[in-house]
Amino acid sequence: MPIILAVSLNECRSRHIKKFVQLITYAPYFISTVVLVGILMQVTDMRIGIINRIIGIFNIGPINFFGDKDLFRGLFVGSGIWQTMGYSAVIYLASLAGVSMELKEAAICDGANRLKRICHVDIPGIFPTIVTMFIFNCGNIINIGFEKAYLMQNSVNMPKSELISTFVYKVGLSNANYSFATAAGLFNSVISFVLLIIVNQISKKLTDTSLF
Numbered sequence: 001m002p003i004i005l006a007v008s009l010n011e012c013r014s015r016h017i018k019k020f021v022q023l024i025t026y027a028p029y030f031i032s033t034v035v036l037v038g039i040l041m042q043v044t045d046m047r048i049g050i051i052n053r054i055i056g057i058f059n060i061g062p063i064n065f066f067g068d069k070d071l072f073r074g075l076f077v078g079s080g081i082w083q084t085m086g087y088s089a090v091i092y093l094a095s096l097a098g099v100s101m102e103l104k105e106a107a108i109c110d111g112a113n114r115l116k117r118i119c120h121v122d123i124p125g126i127f128p129t130i131v132t133m134f135i136f137n138c139g140n141i142i143n144i145g146f147e148k149a150y151l152m153q154n155s156v157n158m159p160k161s162e163l164i165s166t167f168v169y170k171v172g173l174s175n176a177n178y179s180f181a182t183a184a185g186l187f188n189s190v191i192s193f194v195l196l197i198i199v200n201q202i203s204k205k206l207t208d209t210s211l212f
Helices: 002-011 015-030 033-043 050-057 069-097 101-109 114-125 127-139 147-152 164-174 178-207
Strands: none
Touching: 002 015, 002 069, 002 114, 015 069, 033 069, 033 147, 069 114, 069 127, 069 147, 101 114, 114 127, 127 178, 147 164, 164 178
């Protein structure tokens, strides 16, 4: 999603629209997680939430988003994309700014339309950046955040909302089982390190791009 947003902003010719979209997509990253979850609860509220009001027009619902364990993952991932998409797109926009204009002009002379220029000039130009960010994200794939998950948890969605980080917190601090919590946290770090090494080596062999 950050790549799609960055390419779309890069191709946007209207300065005002570009600034507006950047403001809307960048702002959630700088909002406190507590405030973000509060907004999410208000938006998905069964009585006053805008989402339930919209789907109510089509005689659907109301849906208890926070009371349905099967909806938790979609809600968590969707809010994560909304929160981080704009800020994550900054690095791809910077990479797109460095793509050779000569290649773009050559593609235009060859009759390539905008979509073909994106696929054959822009994306290959930022491919090393994409691979590097992918390696970083794979190393952090199981550290998906404690604060938002803990704030979104309740007794109903607990079977689908429990993470390693929330589990370590509950076992270590709430139940005072510090040794077990330390072991679980160490295991989490080891798995992250192993994933980083594996993905880095695979990337090095397939794309000649790696962190080390």
